[in-house]
Amino acid sequence: MYVYSWSQWLLFFFIYCFIGWIIESTYVSVRSLHFVNRGFLRLPMLPLYGSGAIIMLWLSLPVKGNLILVFLFGMAGASLLEYVTGYVMERLFKMKYWDYSNNPFNINGYVCLGTSIAWGFLTLLLTEVVHRPLEWLVLKLDSSVTIYLVIGISIVFTIDTVHSVKEALDLGRILESMTKLKAELEEVQVQMALLKAETTQKVSEFKTETLVKITNLKSETASVIKESALVERLQSLTETKEKLSGYLNFYRKGILRRNPTASSKLFGEALKELKEYSKKYKKS
Known part of the structure; x- marks a missing residue:
């Protein structure tokens, strides 16, 4: 189980980045009552979800079949990833791109109990339901097709990531x-x-x-x-x-x-002013 080539692992990563974007954008759009293209990148991809899915798959290997341990391992691994990612991004870009400070049982606004529990259930959903048909589909692909797909997506993904990082640094x-x-x-x-x-x-x-x-x-x-x-x-x-x-x-x-929901501890007022400016730009 989960014995894949490097190209297959990367393809799974990109697929789950896209699925994560669908989940996050749908959730935020419903709450905002209008469509929101959620995420750090312009592409319809959320690397946090892709990385989280790969970690969930890896962590569930030793405890495969034990749903309670799969839940706990997935919850712990994904929460740790979310915390580290949020911490690094705030230090680098001067902003929190997600902030759970108003949620109960949060840790420095990077993770909270509700989201961590959701990660656990997502791990169960991923390993027991979602991954099986995706695994069948990816393994059916010819190895050369998989490599070409991964190379093409990787080029676009890398370009967008470089531009996104540069723009986020400028914004900071x-x-x-x-x-x-x-x-x-x-x-x-x-x-x-x-x-x-x-x-x-x-x-x-x-x-x-x-x-x-x-x-x-x-x-x-x-x-x-x-x-x-x-x-x-x-x-x-x-x-x-x-x-x-x-x-x-x-x-x-x-x-x-x-x-x-982005926030900034050091530059909160400036961020609020820029958000207002962004809203005016959108209306004009």
Whole structure:
């Protein structure tokens, strides 16, 4: 059982990536009441499901026939994969592409009890029902056909993965830049408020202390120059922030739309702003 060539294993991986995309997209679409092309990639594939299926098959080998152990092994293996994948992706891309923080019995938002139990049942469904006809179909294919299929899909899959990783890294840098810009904007606005208060006080003193008129006028001139510089800096920061929002092209917006539950601990406000921008883009 499960003794396959490298090309057959890869073909199973791609098949389960596609099946996982169908399951996830259907679930999210039903909850959202509109179609959602779920996932990290543009292709209709979810590598987490493909990897999870392969791990489930491997882990179920030693306990084949014992449904309870198959359930437990599949649940543990898939949950560990989900946790590690979520942890690495957040560190790399500055975002959680799925977040179970609001679910009960979750671990750092990467896994939760409900999903882990679902993984266990999926393992049973996979090993006892789904894999058998797929195994028959794949084993019926000529070895050369299998290799050509795997090579063709692998090329497209690799290209999409490279582009997806690059765009996700760009998105993470945009979130970081927008967060820094927001902090700098707030600092400039505080400086302008303080300068305005200081200028008002000096004008009042100017009216009552005519003996220091020349000194106050020089001070006023310096304040005006300083305020002008702050205004220019504020305008520059605002324009830069707008450019960063506009820098998102269709594909980057697609990443946000395909992952509606994505979150970011460090750049939460910037991510929220980009999601709103993505919604406006979709409507226009």
